[in-house]
Amino acid sequence: xxxxxxxxxxxxxxxxxxxxxxxxxxxxxxxxxxxxxxxxxxxxxxxxxxxxxxxxxxxxxxxxxxxxxxxxxxxxxxxxxxxxxxxxxxxxxxxxxxxxxxxxxxxxxxxxxxxxxxxxx
Amino acid sequence: xxxxxxxxxxxxxxxxxxxxxxxxxxxxxxxxxxxxxxxxxxxxxxxxxxxxxxxxxxxxxxxxxxxxxxxxxxxxxxxxxxxxxxxxxxxxxxxxxxxxxxxxxx
Numbered sequence: 001x002x003x004x005x006x007x008x009x010x011x012x013x014x015x016x017x018x019x020x021x022x023x024x025x026x027x028x029x030x031x032x033x034x035x036x037x038x039x040x041x042x043x044x045x046x047x048x049x050x051x052x053x054x055x056x057x058x059x060x061x062x063x064x065x066x067x068x069x070x071x072x073x074x075x076x077x078x079x080x081x082x083x084x085x086x087x088x089x090x091x092x093x094x095x096x097x098x099x100x101x102x103x104x105x106x107x108x109x110x111x112x113x114x115x116x117x118x119x120x121x
Numbered sequence: 122x123x124x125x126x127x128x129x130x131x132x133x134x135x136x137x138x139x140x141x142x143x144x145x146x147x148x149x150x151x152x153x154x155x156x157x158x159x160x161x162x163x164x165x166x167x168x169x170x171x172x173x174x175x176x177x178x179x180x181x182x183x184x185x186x187x188x189x190x191x192x193x194x195x196x197x198x199x200x201x202x203x204x205x206x207x208x209x210x211x212x213x214x215x216x217x218x219x220x221x222x223x224x225x226x227x
Contacts, residue, residue, distance in 0.1 A: 046219070061216065094164055106212035107155050110167075111166070
């Protein structure tokens, strides 16, 4: 049973860079595609992008200029970086596993518990 | 970008009643639609994918139907633990997009 746990700073200053970590247990990060998804009261659920241990990440065009994803197979972790943040980036950030191994189905199962991020000075 | 519109916004029903939730897409999705359940303070949980396939461990009272632009999630006989917000999500037209949700109150 794969489990995911997000971590990162709860508060980020405007214009700075947000960095989050997703730690995977019960499975290998090399086996699946991993997505980041965020949730806000105003915009709801928004898919940010996915990454696999080979190939290039795939990002939502709405965030592509500010997003970067990577992973560390030795630590079984997935990372999200979002630059030049504003108040609009205030959200709960989730990492999620793709449903099937080694392929993109874009069905997300399971999700981590999420980490809240506030952008404020 | 594909827009998913869910209705109603809120559904208030009693235990044992049948719930019918709708998700309408601005573009055809074939059968590339999923449903998630989000209980308060919890992350979303995958219920249904490919429009009608139940995810592992999901009770049989949850069923999905539809294709193209109109989809339905049915909860056959509501249990108290079904109180949650339900989201649809499409993957047919990139990027993946979620609907705004339907809140089910029991």
